[in-house]
Amino acid sequence: MFEFLTSPAVYQFIRGPLVWLSFMIFIGGNLYKFLSMLSLAKKDKVVFPYISLKYSLRSILHWIIPFASTNWRKRPGMTVITFFFHTCLLVTPVFLIAHNALIKESWNFRLWTIPETIADVMTVVVILCALIFLMRRLVVPEVKFVTFGTDYLILSLAVLPFITGFLAYHQLLFAYELMGTLHILAGELMLIAIPFTRLNHMVYFWFTRAYTGSEFGAVRHTRDY
Amino acid sequence: MYDGSRWLGWKEPPITYLQPTQFFYELIRDGKLKIARKIEGPVTVQDPCSIVRNRGMGEMIRDIVRATCEEFREVTPKLEHNYCCTAGSGVINYGPPWKFIRMEGGKVKMRQLQATGAKIVIAPCHSCHKTIEELIHYYHADMHVMFISELLVQTMDIPEALRVHGEKQEKQKEE
Amino acid sequence: MIKVERRPVSDPGIDENAKKLTPEQIEGVIRHVLEKESAGRLRTFVETCIHCGLCSDACHYYLAYKRDPSYSPVAKVRLTLWDMIRRKYRVDAESIKMYARISYAECNICKRCSMYCPFGIDIAYLMTVVRRICGLLGVVPQYLQDQGNSHMYTYSQSWVPQDDWVDTALWLEDELRMDIRNGRIPFDKEGAEVMYSPHSLEAKFKTNLLTNIAKIMNVAGVDWTMPSFDGWDSTNQAMHVGDYETMGMVERMHFEAAMRLKVKKIITSE
Ligand code: HEM
Ligand code: SF4
Ligand code: SF4
Numbered sequence: 001m002f003e004f005l006t007s008p009a010v011y012q013f014i015r016g017p018l019v020w021l022s023f024m025i026f027i028g029g030n031l032y033k034f035l036s037m038l039s040l041a042k043k044d045k046v047v048f049p050y051i052s053l054k055y056s057l058r059s060i061l062h063w064i065i066p067f068a069s070t071n072w073r074k075r076p077g078m079t080v081i082t083f084f085f086h087t088c089l090l091v092t093p094v095f096l097i098a099h100n101a102l103i104k105e106s107w108n109f110r111l112w113t114i115p116e117t118i119a120d121v122m123t124v125v126v127i128l129c130a131l132i133f134l135m136r137r138l139v140v141p142e143v144k145f146v147t148f149g150t151d152y153l154i155l156s157l158a159v160l161p162f163i164t165g166f167l168a169y170h171q172l173l174f175a176y177e178l179m180g181t182l183h184i185l186a187g188e189l190m191l192i193a194i195p196f197t198r199l200n201h202m203v204y205f206w207f208t209r210a211y212t213g214s215e216f217g218a219v220r221h222t223r224d225y
Numbered sequence: 226m227y228d229g230s231r232w233l234g235w236k237e238p239p240i241t242y243l244q245p246t247q248f249f250y251e252l253i254r255d256g257k258l259k260i261a262r263k264i265e266g267p268v269t270v271q272d273p274c275s276i277v278r279n280r281g282m283g284e285m286i287r288d289i290v291r292a293t294c295e296e297f298r299e300v301t302p303k304l305e306h307n308y309c310c311t312a313g314s315g316v317i318n319y320g321p322p323w324k325f326i327r328m329e330g331g332k333v334k335m336r337q338l339q340a341t342g343a344k345i346v347i348a349p350c351h352s353c354h355k356t357i358e359e360l361i362h363y364y365h366a367d368m369h370v371m372f373i374s375e376l377l378v379q380t381m382d383i384p385e386a387l388r389v390h391g392e393k394q395e396k397q398k399e400e
Numbered sequence: 401m402i403k404v405e406r407r408p409v410s411d412p413g414i415d416e417n418a419k420k421l422t423p424e425q426i427e428g429v430i431r432h433v434l435e436k437e438s439a440g441r442l443r444t445f446v447e448t449c450i451h452c453g454l455c456s457d458a459c460h461y462y463l464a465y466k467r468d469p470s471y472s473p474v475a476k477v478r479l480t481l482w483d484m485i486r487r488k489y490r491v492d493a494e495s496i497k498m499y500a501r502i503s504y505a506e507c508n509i510c511k512r513c514s515m516y517c518p519f520g521i522d523i524a525y526l527m528t529v530v531r532r533i534c535g536l537l538g539v540v541p542q543y544l545q546d547q548g549n550s551h552m553y554t555y556s557q558s559w560v561p562q563d564d565w566v567d568t569a570l571w572l573e574d575e576l577r578m579d580i581r582n583g584r585i586p587f588d589k590e591g592a593e594v595m596y597s598p599h600s601l602e603a604k605f606k607t608n609l610l611t612n613i614a615k616i617m618n619v620a621g622v623d624w625t626m627p628s629f630d631g632w633d634s635t636n637q638a639m640h641v642g643d644y645e646t647m648g649m650v651e652r653m654h655f656e657a658a659m660r661l662k663v664k665k666i667i668t669s670e
Contacts, residue, residue: 041440071516143453145469146478204448212520221281222305224515229651240658241665248667257620274510308460309510315640320543322411332464349670372670374612
């Protein structure tokens with residue numbers, strides 16, 4: 001297995017074409033999901049006539065700001081964890097120095113970057129939060145009751161790039177080269193999985209909130225937060 | 226109600242469709258109904274899902290209650306965050322086999338109402354009204370439930386011209 | 401099928417009707433409802449839910465049953481829709497009975513959970529989809545179905561035919577005059593400001609409520625009326641059964657009554 005992964009051809013493939021392929025699948029898949037959701041929502045008939053920009057934004061804002069909604073306030077622990085998890089999960093990969101070096105190599109531009117030690121801490125945060133999510137699934141009755149294999153799968157898909165990235169950066173477990181390849185593979189798997197698993201809540205979130213926000217705000221004259 | 230209109234393809238009901246709470250609220254606000262006396266003792270409210278979470282009329286109920294009762298006690302959680310009475314969406318109508326589910330599920334509602342210490346609960350919905358009355362009986366609470374219309378009939382000022390006993394008095398005078 | 405702890409309830413509308421189901425019928429109805437009648441909302445809500453359980457505390461059943469996880473809002477979806485979808489719609493009559501119990505009796509479609517889910521997933525809507533399936537299969541609590549039937553036969557919820565309705569309102573008017581001088585319950589007044597639509601029980605067991613309304617209308621000097629013909633009842637239990645065809649009919653009659661009377665607005669009962 002390891003020999004296979006370190007063989008030059010596979011190594012080249014994972015670090016070359018597969019990167020592009022997974023980005024293409026990520027973007028194309030999300031686009032496909034998005035469009036098919038729109039056309040299905042149109043079939044529903046009672047979605048679009050009621051969508052209101054004002055109330056959609058009101059609803060989204062109250063739920064992406066920590067403690068802005070009643071439920072975020074009622075569960076402070078979970079709120080802190082989930083916001084740390086998601087912020088670090090989104091920020092770390094995009095603004096990592098190493099990733100930006102690659103972007104510069106390919107397209108000759110770079111984004112603003114974060115210092116390596118901070119990125120390191122953020123990676124650990126993601127891993128710890130994921131561990132807490134895992135514990136919840138195993139221990140908290142109401143979460144356990146609705147947990148399936150796929151929940152563990154998507155959780156692993158989401159943290160694996162961080163675990164492997166951390167190990168590679170600190171040159172732990174396996175040789176740097178191999179760990180690096182595993183890291184890239186994990187990242188690619190995550191990107192490919194996003195459109196086709198429940199990780200696509202990243203896209204759907206905005207629309208389910210827009211629907212519910214408009215329904216509560218514009219039709220029912222109440223708040224949904 | 227919305228589901229019905231939507232099923233028929235109307236975005237909104239084709240004729241202005243008012244919940245009585247709003248209608249009563251407007252009657253009082255516009256001075257068409259004058260309140261002559263106030264109900265004594267602590268009063269609290271139930272926020273029916275159909276008109277509060279689904280129509281945003283929680284404050285109107287409270288305004289009416291404040292106008293017609295001496296002491297209003299707020300519930301927690303309130304308004305759109307209030308609990309359902311456990312009779313919503315037809316559950317009130319499932320008959321004896323299912324009464325237990327309303328009584329057991331209504332424990333949360335009952336505790337919430339009892340915590341206010343109120344003696345009267347204003348429940349402007351047939352389902353809420355009936356089930357809370359049954360809950361009061363089931364949990365041996367010292368309360369009773371009223372509709373807003375009952376509240377208004379007991380407190381409104383009936384103009385002299387419409388009073389029946391006024392008519393009698395007039396007749397007596399004539400004699 | 402996952403077993404959950406529940407007190408047995410005997411309701412012929414559910415038990416007896418479930419006995420008559422055939423596997424083809426069940427699969428066909430589920431397929432029809434999930435694939436033909438429902439679309440974007442169903443799929444998006446089912447695919448988005450991250451199974452986090454944050455909606456649990458919203459449900460009064462969950463709180464009242466000592467935080468039993470099987471009463472949490474997401475558990476209701478897990479025990480019904482996810483179950484059907486995972487088993488490719490091939491479920492037995494026992495499952496349908498469980499779906500009926502969960503969607504009809506253990507959810508009040510109150511939408512409180514939508515306010516607590518970070519995605520705003522409308523579990524109440526998902527439960528109405530399950531009710532629709534059970535309703536089409538005829539596995540419905542007997543008393544509720546009886547009211548649905550009443551809507552079909554008498555156009556009122558509680559078997560009050562139109563002639564009874566007129567009769568009741570007429571004697572209520574007599575009673576009204578004991579309290580309000582020259583009090584009126586005006587029928588069929590074209591062009592009135594307001595049409596009052598009572599709850600059908602106001603023409604049956606709770607007539608004092610209609611008298612109260614009449615008193616308020618008379619005292620406040622409202623220009624009001626009620627239809628003497630079908631369409632007077634404002635309730636619609638067919639909606640709760642999941643029988644949308646009857647629901648639509650009831651609804652249309654109701655609005656048509658208002659149109660016929662050319663009123664400006666409808667006031668329903670409390
Ligand atoms: C910007 C877009 C995103 C939004 C608004 C968002 C929002 C949410 C929310 C509201 C939850 C449920 C609350 C919780 O369990 O903490 C959640 C859970 C989760 N999210 Fe996201 N998310 C986003 C992007 C992502 C991405 C890109 C990933 C990973 C690839 C991800 C992975 C997860 C995981 C694994 C959970 C489940 C935690 C558990 O197992 O309980 N999210 N997300
Ligand atoms: S809509 Fe149903 S599941 Fe949601 S809180 Fe109300 S009763 Fe519970
Ligand atoms: S809170 Fe929303 S996403 Fe989480 S389990 Fe409940 S319905 Fe699913």
